[in-house]
Amino acid sequence: MMATTVSAGRRGKDVRSDLWVELELRDSGGIDLQVNSKIDFMYGEANRKLAQDVLKALGVSNARVCIEDSGALPFVIMARIETAVRRAQPQRKIPEFLPDAGPSFGRPTTRDRWRRSRLYLPGNEPKFMLNARIHEPDAVILDLEDSVPPGDKDAALILVRNALRAVDFGDCERMVRINQLPGGMDELEPLALAGVNVILIPKCESADEVQAVDRHVAGILQKHHVKNDVFLIPIVETCEGMFEARRIARASRRVVALTYGLEDYVADLGGSKTQAGLESLWARSQAVNAAKAAGVQAIDTVFADVEDMAALEASCRAARELGFEGKGCIHPRQIPVVNSAFTPSAAEIEKAQKIVLAFEEAQARGRNVVCVGSKMVDPPVVQRALKTIELAVGAGRLNVDWDKQEDQ
């Protein structure tokens, strides 16, 4: 056998919760394992045993293995060693060795759940995953696409798969942004088996792409008897995609929302991003309309400045006025602003209640139009009010039987 040396993971002063492993396969001599860790005094023995177990399970019995640990949790250690083994033997069929399932593994989701805030987490960076849930985003997006450099796509997929199993994401919906098709297709099986709730399809340009993902996912779920459904959110990021948005949004029953990526779109457009955002007004309107026509949620793009909370709030307000129901987040501190912006305010809830009650009363007297204050209220206004109330109930701001309580 040729002695090739491969490595995986990261090391260095600024690296935390990760580990670097160097692997050199040998013909004989068993496992020569070296572990260097700041926390060796506490987890040295456990780490050595885990490394041995992983190598054995992956079918490696002769190798020199050098590990530099920066406080990696077991699921990370397993992912990095597995990455190294796969890199050393790209042709061999290597069995999977998965971490124990954590508390949120296998939690199902629903089509219509709340998706105001979705926190993007770089797929090859374990430290941001561990406590993501405490910031209470409605969803986490483990990203395999733009935040992962080309050379680490394999490592990120293994890490994300392990994280989906082991990390406690609490009540957050667990989303993964796969790589652009067709490459992203191969990522679906491990993700589906690790209990992903929603797959984000980047740079989506046609209904065909969505349907291809749908068919592939359906096949995987059937083959492995996975009982939880997997939903899809296409991301439209090109001029072509924008024109196809309507068909994309209704391409599959798995599509629960439609979103768009502004940076790529404006680049494709050849325009420039401005504060006022006129260059993307058509695209944003197109995305909302496509989503609503298909009966799915419309989600706004991310806001890039993580320091400017006032501008984020303004951006959320503008998005909500256009009809969007949520926004991507790239930093935990954006989450409370986004959640609050896409949740009806107390004044809005009160107004909606008044409208609904007045309309019900009017209907009971055989009328279909009524005045609340100086404003005319007709069925479309009532429909908007009902939507507000539905959101308020979803956010826990209003009791589900609020109108009955009112009667008592």
Added chain:
Amino acid sequence: MKLVKNALGRMVPTDINGTPAVPFPGLGKHRPTGRKAGPPIPTCLDYPEDGDKTVPDLRAALEKCGIRDGMTISTHHHFRDGDLLANQLFATCAEMGLKDLVWFPSASFPCHEPLTKLMDSGVIHHIEGSLNGPLGDYCTAGKMRGLGVLRSHGGRWQAIQDGEVHIDIAVIAAPAADPFGNANGVQGPSACGSLYFALADSTYADKVIVCTDNLVTFPCVPWQIQGNNVDSVVRLERIGDPGKIVSGTTEVTRSPDRLYIAELTARFIRDSGIMRDGFSFQAGAGGTSLAFAVYLQEMMRAAGVKARFIRAGSNRHLVAMLEQGLTDYILDGQTFDLEGVRSMRDNPRHVATSPFTSYSFHGKGNFASMVDVVVLGATEVDVNFNANVVTHSDGRLRHGIGGWQNCMYARCTILSVPAMRDRLPVIVDEVTTLCAPGELVDVIVTELGIAVNPLRRDLLDAVKGKGLPVRAIQDIKADIERMCGKPARPGLTDNVVAAVKWVDGTVLDSVYQVPV
């Protein structure tokens, strides 16, 4: 070394550097009697009538004070990691051929690393004071000749007052001083705030030297240090770098997870009803504790609540609260940034306090027990709420006690800590080093939830139904172990290298040599 088991079951020495030591007998059980220590009686006739006590340099001042081998020399830590005096001072002692000195700082910092060489060469015998960074490593490696003695700020004052430590020569770095020795910390290019960590040194030491880079004409007012206690005044090129007063522990954290803990802490204080008109609080050094005050400030403003006083460690956030009328007073032991220095100098409601008024065991009461709530950090907390602040889980000395132990007497003591640091559990079965008995720790706030000490039924009742993630500490620990794995105990040697004192001077625990 003879070790005995104290009231909390920890093995402690009964003799520390030749002085008998009392094992911790339980809270409130140790009540020394007798008279306080005092300096020798001086006579003003021995000092120049024109009040000019300046001498040409440090060496001359030390010679004038009759320095000799084995003496105890003290300094203060108001410059934190920007201190430039201690290294100059002991380099001078080395030039003078002195041996076996004891350094008694109010705290030490990484900038004092050069002193390890002077311990190697025998100029310094040992350090009685906080040991962290390179000095902590030196001690826990077993290289220091004497035992390290770790005291709280109040405990240092207690040790001076009851004679446990006798200071031969106090050397006080002063941002402003006159030739008579009056000195303060609020004026001049090296302004650092108060000088009150050196107040006991100035009144109890046999000899007192003031060093300044800013000699002003008599009178230097305010005189935080009174010239009537001072023997000599030395003019130095530089005494400290005020830009470095803001050292690691005084920056507000930017970590989203730590900010979450800080916000949860503020919510606990609001929702438990502690935050009400006229209340008081203290926040320790450490990024999370500092950030907590930022959140509390917003909640106070939203609720229209005003504090009567804030105990500090002051920084720009607390100064803003004072200036915006969210508190009547800041009672300040030390300034953590230059905004704090400015406010202390210019605002009569920003009052400099000494560890005697704040913390001392030998006072007729102290401020610590009058504070409604204090928020502190810790390196470890165990399931019985015992806490560690000096060593990390590997047994190495990393932090000083500071006012941490003293603050525990507040009506509510909250430790805001991450549940783990780079896989090292912070909530553990048993702390590596015991620095505070669990009966004084009321609440632990982590990103995995809030644990309330079962002894505090009242707090548990107060936050019931408020939507806070209150959990049993055992459950939080179980979550940590599910993620990290069950931690193994570090293998420490049985060689004691330092003793941890409680605020009353009794010995709470030992620090052990770490295997190489």
